[in-house]
Amino acid sequence: MNAVWPHLPILQVVIPLFGAVLAGFLRRPGPAFAVALVVSWLMPLIAGAMLWQALATGPISYHIGSWPPPWGIEYRVDVLGGFVLVLVSTVGAVIMPFARRSVAFEVEEAQQPWFYCMYLLCLTGLLGIVATGDAFNAFVFLEVSSLSTYVLVALGRDRRALLAAFQYLIMGTIGATFYIIGVGLLYLLTGTLNMVDMAARLGPEWAGHSRAIVAALAFITVGVSLKLALFPLHAWLPNAYAYAPSWVTAFLAATATKVAIYVLVRFFFSIFGIAIDFRDLPVAEIILALSVAAMFVASLIAVFQTDLKRMLAYSSVAQIGYITLGIGLANQAGLTGGLVHVVNHALMKAALFLAVGAIFFRVRSVQLSDLAGIGRKMPITMTAFTIACLGLVGTPGTSGFISKWYLATGAFDKGWWLLVFLIVGSSLIALVYVGRVLEVVWLREPSAALENASDPPLSMLLPLVVLAAATVYFGFETQWTAGIAGTAAKDLIGGLR
C-alpha cells in the first residue's frame, strides 16, 4: 500500500488508459465489459483516497517523471479536483452494471468491445482533465475524452446519430481550439503552462494592463462554454444526447459537461482570479445573463418536446444554467450552490437517462405518445424516474432543493431579489415539462403496445434505484455534497485577488 499511495494521481489516469487498450485487444463483448467494470469500480477508491488526503492535508502534488514543476508536468488534486474526481468515477462505477444489457441491446455485437474501449478512453480523458495541473495537458485530455465521445455518440443505431456525432465533432473541436488559443496567449504572456505558476505570474500588476489577458480569458471562456453547452453554445447537445446509445447519454450527461464546468471554474477562480480581468471584461455579468437565458429558454423548449430523451437533453441545458449561475454569482453561497448542483444534477440526470434506457430496452421507443400508462407496467423504474424528476424541479426533500437553496441564498447575499424570483420561476417551467411526462406515465391507461413491458433485470434496475435513492439521501444529508462543495468554494474564493 505504501508503494502505491504516493502515485494515486497518475494511477487514476493510467489504469483506465491501459484498461482501454486491454478492452480493445480482447475483441469479445463479455471480457471487454469485465475490464470496464473492474476499472470503473477501482476508480472511486483512488479518487476517494485522494479527496480524503486533500481534505486532511491540503492539495496533493505529483511530479510526472520526478521533474519538479513548473518544468515538468504536475498533477494536482485539491478539494475541488478530488470532489469532481469522486463524482465522475462514482457515477461511472454505479452505472457500469447497467451497460452490459443496454449496450448488448443497442450496439452491434462486433462494435461492443470497441464501445467499452472508447468508454474507458473517455473516462481516462475526463479524469485526466481534473487530475492534471498543466493547462496544455488538460487540452490533450480534453481531446482524448472528446474524440472518444464522438465515437460513442456515433455508435447509436439511428443514422441521425452519425450526423449528431459529426456536428458534435465540429463544435467540440472549435471549442478545444479556442481553449488552446487562449492557453497559447497565456503561455506567451507568462512563459509557463503550470496552472499554479501561471496564477502566480498573473499577479495584480497586470490589472487593467494587458489586452492579451482579456483575449485569453475570452477565448478560454468561449471554448470551454462550447464544451459545457452553455446557452447559446448548446446546439450540439440535444442531438448528441438524443441519438447516442442510452447508456452513453446517461454517462455523458453526468460527467462530460461537469468536467468542462470544472475547467471553467479552475480558470476563472484559480488562474485568472476574477478581480483582474472581470473589470475589463464583465465575464460574471455575461455568464449570469446567459445562465438565466438557459434556465428559461431551454426549459421552455423542453416543454414542447415529444421525444423523452430530447426533452431531458434540453432540461440538461437548463440545469447547466443553474450551475453557471452559481459560478457567475462568485460568492460563497452561490458558488457552493453551483458546485453542489454539479453533483446533484449528475446523479439526477444519470438516473433519468438510465430510466429512459430501461424504457427503450423494454418498449423500443422513447416517444412520449408510446409511453401512456407505463408507470403501471414498470413501477420501480418509473418510481425512480419520478423521484429524479422531482429533484429536477427542486422539490424539498430532494437534492435539487439543496442546490437551489444555496443559489437563492447566494443571490440574496448579493441583494439581487429579482434573481431569486427567476430561480423559482424557472423551476416552475421545469414543473410543467416534468408534470407533462408524469401525467402521461402515471395517469393514463396503458396502451396495447405496452402489453409485455415490465421492469428491467436487476443489473439495470439496481443502478437506477441507487441513483434515485442518492437524490433523496443528498436532499437530507448534505455533509458530503454541500459540505465539501463549501470547502472547495472557500478555497476558490480565497484564491481571488
Add this chain to the structure above:
Amino acid sequence: MPALSIITDHYHYAITVFLMMAGLYIVVARGNMVKKLVGLSIFQTSVYLLYVEPGKIIGGTAPILDPAFTVYSNPLPHVLMLTAIVVGVATLALGLALVVRINEAYGTIEEDEIFEMDRDT
C-alpha cells in the same frame, strides 16, 4: 515610420489571424462536410503557427549548456505543437470516417440535403 514597423514586426501574427479566421469561416459557411473538415484543419493549423513562431529567436541555438552559447530558443512550443498536430490528425481522421459513414447512410454529404431528408422521415 512606426506604422510600418508594426506591420513588419507583427506580420506573422497577421498571417496566423488570417488563417484562423479563414478556417473558422469555412467551417461556418460551407455545407459540404469535407469542406467543413478542411476549414477545421486550417483553423487548427493557425494555432500551430501561434505557438511555434514565438519559440524561435533569431540567432538562438538549441538549449545546450555550454559557455559558447548564450541565446537559446525555447524548444517547448514545438514539442507542444507536435502533440497538437497528433490531436489534429486524429480529429480529421475521425471526422472523415464519420463523413464516409454519413455518405453510406444518406447518400450525400451536403448538410442541407441531409436536414431535408431527416425532416421528411
